[in-house]
Amino acid sequence: MPQLGKLTVSRQGFGSMGLSHNYGRADDANSLKTLHRALDLGITFFDTATGYGKGHNESLLGKAFADRRDAVTIASKFIHRADGAVVTPREAVEASLARLGVDHIDLYYLHRVDADIPIEESIGGLGELVKEGKIGAVGVSEASAEQVRRGHAAFPLTALQSEYSLWTRDVEVEILPTVRELGIGFVAYSPLGRGFLAGAEVVEADDVRNQHPRFQADAIAANTKRREAIERIAARLGVSKAQVALAWVLSKDVVPIPGTRHIEHLEANWAANDLLLDQATIAELETAYTRGSTFGTRYPANRLSQVPPEPAAEAALA
Numbered sequence: 001m002p003q004l005g006k007l008t009v010s011r012q013g014f015g016s017m018g019l020s021h022n023y024g025r026a027d028d029a030n031s032l033k034t035l036h037r038a039l040d041l042g043i044t045f046f047d048t049a050t051g052y053g054k055g056h057n058e059s060l061l062g063k064a065f066a067d068r069r070d071a072v073t074i075a076s077k078f079i080h081r082a083d084g085a086v087v088t089p090r091e092a093v094e095a096s097l098a099r100l101g102v103d104h105i106d107l108y109y110l111h112r113v114d115a116d117i118p119i120e121e122s123i124g125g126l127g128e129l130v131k132e133g134k135i136g137a138v139g140v141s142e143a144s145a146e147q148v149r150r151g152h153a154a155f156p157l158t159a160l161q162s163e164y165s166l167w168t169r170d171v172e173v174e175i176l177p178t179v180r181e182l183g184i185g186f187v188a189y190s191p192l193g194r195g196f197l198a199g200a201e202v203v204e205a206d207d208v209r210n211q212h213p214r215f216q217a218d219a220i221a222a223n224t225k226r227r228e229a230i231e232r233i234a235a236r237l238g239v240s241k242a243q244v245a246l247a248w249v250l251s252k253d254v255v256p257i258p259g260t261r262h263i264e265h266l267e268a269n270w271a272a273n274d275l276l277l278d279q280a281t282i283a284e285l286e287t288a289y290t291r292g293s294t295f296g297t298r299y300p301a302n303r304l305s306q307v308p309p310e311p312a313a314e315a316a317l318a
Contacts, residue, residue, distance in 0.1 A: 004185030007106060007158060007185075009255055010045050011255070014258070016047055017047075018260065019035075028060060031261065034262070034266060037267075041266070043270065045072075046073070047189075049109075050076065051078075059100075061074065062099060075106060075109065078093070079110075093129050104135060108129070108137070108138060109141045110123065110138075112142055112306050113147050119151045120153070123138060123140065124155055126155065130155070138157055139157060139158055139159035140157060141160070141189075143308070145175050159187050160179050160186055163188070164189075164256075165188070165193045166245055166285060166288075167196070169292075170310050171186075174311070187255050187257055193214075196223065198242035213299075216296065226288060226289065229289070239275055243272040243275050244285070250272065250273065292310065293314070
């Protein structure tokens with residue numbers, strides 16, 4: 001079982017965002033069934049955040065696991081600025097505890113580094129809450145290598161969460177080497193490229209992916225062409241595109257947290273644990289998905305400042 005610091009987690013976690021936020025409408029009854037099935041399969045690591053549905057997601061997880069709290073590891077996240085107000089780590093944690101209906105949260109992340117608040121202050125504040133027993137461990141999401149070092153010096157970080165998939169490999173340059181040097185675990189969100197690598201199509205008008213450069217018509221055309229490598233390997237191995245993409249992430253010794261609203265997709269994702277890609281297949285995928293070659297930035301322009309800048313693109317492999 002993977003370790004994030006002292007936390008033992010399942011080989012895959014479950015990213016809960018889509019049950020409340022960003023990807024069109026979700027049904028709570030169906031979401032609860034999906035969460036329960038995830039736990040039954042063996043997923044014990046569940047990821048949420050204060051901003052997912054303005055607290056709805058934390059409340060949903062609290063309801064789902066009210067009678068099975070000891071069976072799950074819960075991670076949540078906060079940002080300093082919400083609805084125009086500046087929120088302290090203590091205020092955020094107290095509100096999360098109430099929504100989740102728990103007496104402690106296993107892992108609590110700074111969701112985004114605030115440009116006006118030193119990361120040492122944010123992480124140090126969370127560290128005080130570890131000492132009080134309100135949270136078990138501290139993490140940070142979408143921090144640069146330099147910010148990780150500064151935060152870790154203020155209070156030991158247990159995990160860094162960043163986007164990582166075949167079409168988003170930026171972390172391989174500085175961030176993954178840094179967390180491995182420091183003994184910090186890595187949690188990969190959007191390991192299926194927000195569903196695109198699995199063949200997802202954006203159809204609902206209120207799906208946030210409609211605003212993302214990678215999901216515009218010209219980008220979809222280019223990126224669909226490149227997805228043929230995944231499709232070819234999936235056909236050869238007799239598995240799904242999602243399983244190939246997830247198996248690649250799992251080969252990097254990180255903890256992916258794919259999310260889904262559909263039990264059949266959940267079960268297929270979990271089965272990727274048993275798909276071991278050989279080195280030739282990994283090389284085939286990485287040749288098709290050299291770092292920086294995906295068409296379109298991963299966030300709209302107004303959100304790119306909230307994440308580390310993309311490093312220079314990698315040259316295509318011969």
